[in-house]
Amino acid sequence: MPLVQHLLAKSRVAVDLDLEAGSDVAMNHTELQQVLINLMVNAVQAMPEGGRLTLRTRRDTVDDRPMVRISARDTGSGMSPEVLGRIFDPFFTTKRSEGTGLGLSISRNLVTRGGGTISAESEPGKGTEFTILLPVFDPGGQAL
Ligand SMILES: Nc1ncnc2c1ncn2[C@@H]1O[C@H](COP(=O)(O)OP(=O)(O)O)[C@@H](O)[C@H]1O
Ligand SMILES: [Mg+2]
Numbered sequence: 001m002p003l004v005q006h007l008l009a010k011s012r013v014a015v016d017l018d019l020e021a022g023s024d025v026a027m028n029h030t031e032l033q034q035v036l037i038n039l040m041v042n043a044v045q046a047m048p049e050g051g052r053l054t055l056r057t058r059r060d061t062v063d064d065r066p067m068v069r070i071s072a073r074d075t076g077s078g079m080s081p082e083v084l085g086r087i088f089d090p091f092f093t094t095k096r097s098e099g100t101g102l103g104l105s106i107s108r109n110l111v112t113r114g115g116g117t118i119s120a121e122s123e124p125g126k127g128t129e130f131t132i133l134l135p136v137f138d139p140g141g142q143a144l
Helices: 001-008 031-043 102-112
Strands: 015-018 049-060 066-072 117-123 127-135
Touching: 001 031, 031 049, 031 066, 031 102, 031 127, 049 127, 102 117
Parallel strands: 015 049
Antiparallel strands: 049 066, 066 127, 117 127
């Protein structure tokens, strides 16, 4: 949060934190931080008139494996199915000057390397929700 505080202060975006996973994940701290900053910057950019960004963490189970689910939901512009289908492609951007189109491509690579997945659902005019699933870290040395 401190790293995006300046951006948030300039925007009319309210942030809700609903963080209940309470578990460590098997992903590099700095890399996960980079992924979350990417999602927050994208969300703020999708809400030029302001809106709400909800960050949520929960424990989950996928194929009997304990996971942490992190979601970032915004009330922004949303995306058409055509755009949604390309957002993880390198250099795909709908932003003219602000965008490199690399944020989500790099984010997916980092999350995949951490043994997880990242996906998005979106409705034009309503908003977007990104979901990251990561294995819970097992202090015994392996991802459980
Ligand atoms: N929260 C969001 N709401 C609406 N569109 C989004 C959101 N996040 C990403 N996008 C779309 O995905 C594209 C790719 O995002 P990204 O890889 O971060 O590149 P960039 O932000 O540089 O354009 C964006 O240009 C935008 O069209
Ligand atoms: Mg971006």
